[in-house]
Amino acid sequence: xxxxxxxxxxxxxxxxxxxxxxxxxxxxxxxxxxxxxxxxxxxxxxxxxxxxxxxxxxxxxxxxxxxxxxxxxxxxxxxxxxxxxxxxxxxxxxxxxxxxxxxxxxxxxxx
Amino acid sequence: xxxxxxxxxxxxxxxxxxxxxxxxxxxxxxxxxxxxxxxxxxxxxxxxxxxxxxxxxxxxxxxxxxxxxxxxxxxxxxxxxxxxxxxxxxxxxxxxxxxxxxxxxxxxxxxx
Numbered sequence: 710x711x712x713x714x715x716x717x718x719x720x721x722x723x724x725x726x727x728x729x730x731x732x733x734x735x736x737x738x739x740x741x742x743x744x745x746x747x748x749x750x751x752x753x754x755x756x757x758x759x760x761x762x763x764x765x766x767x768x769x770x771x772x773x774x775x776x777x778x779x780x781x782x783x784x785x786x787x788x789x790x791x792x793x794x795x796x797x798x799x800x801x802x803x804x805x806x807x808x809x810x811x812x813x814x815x816x817x818x819x820x
Numbered sequence: 821x822x823x824x825x826x827x828x829x830x831x832x833x834x835x836x837x838x839x840x841x842x843x844x845x846x847x848x849x850x851x852x853x854x855x856x857x858x859x860x861x862x863x864x865x866x867x868x869x870x871x872x873x874x875x876x877x878x879x880x881x882x883x884x885x886x887x888x889x890x891x892x893x894x895x896x897x898x899x900x901x902x903x904x905x906x907x908x909x910x911x912x913x914x915x916x917x918x919x920x921x922x923x924x925x926x927x928x929x930x931x932x
Binding site: 808 | 875
C-alpha cells in the first residue's frame, strides 16, 4: 500500500524548478505532503483532498489527480531552505488519517 | 508555539532488554500516532489512537510492542524484548481531529 515516489533524488541550483511525483495503486481520499530535514521531524506542507484541487503557498504547490491516484509537488524558484527529503502520505478512507508514506525524494539545492 | 514532546531523544540498549518511549501531544489533539522510521525510508504507522482508544494497530508487532494512552493525553510505546532490527527513529505525531499531523522530534533507538 506504500505509494511510489519519483525521482528518488534530485539536485537543483538555486532558482531552478522541480517536480516530485507520488503514485498509488489504490484509490485515495487524500494526499499529504511533508518535508523532513536531516535529523529533524517531518514538517507538514499541505493536504490535497479528493476532488482534484490544487493547493499552494509561497512557491510550493501541489495537485492531485484522483483518477490516476497521483499527486505532484511543484517547487518553483527553489531556495537553499528547500533542501530536505519530501514524503507523500496517502489516505485511502475519508477520516481515517492513517497515512502510508512513500520512500521519499531527497532534494538538494546548491548555490 | 505548541509542540509534540518526546523522550528520551536517544536510547541505546542491548537486545532482549525492554525499552519505553514517551510522547506528550499538542494540547487538545485527540488523535495520536506512533511511527517507526528506518533510515532512508518513510515513516511507517505503528499505532493510531483516538483519545484513549486504539483506532489502528494493524502494523504493530504485538508479540513485542505495546502502546497505551490511558487518559487520552500522553502515550507510551514499549518494546520487550528489543531486537537488532528495531533500531530506528520512533516518531510520535498528533492531530486535531483529522487534519495535518504534527510530529515530535523523535527517539532514536539503537539496539546492540
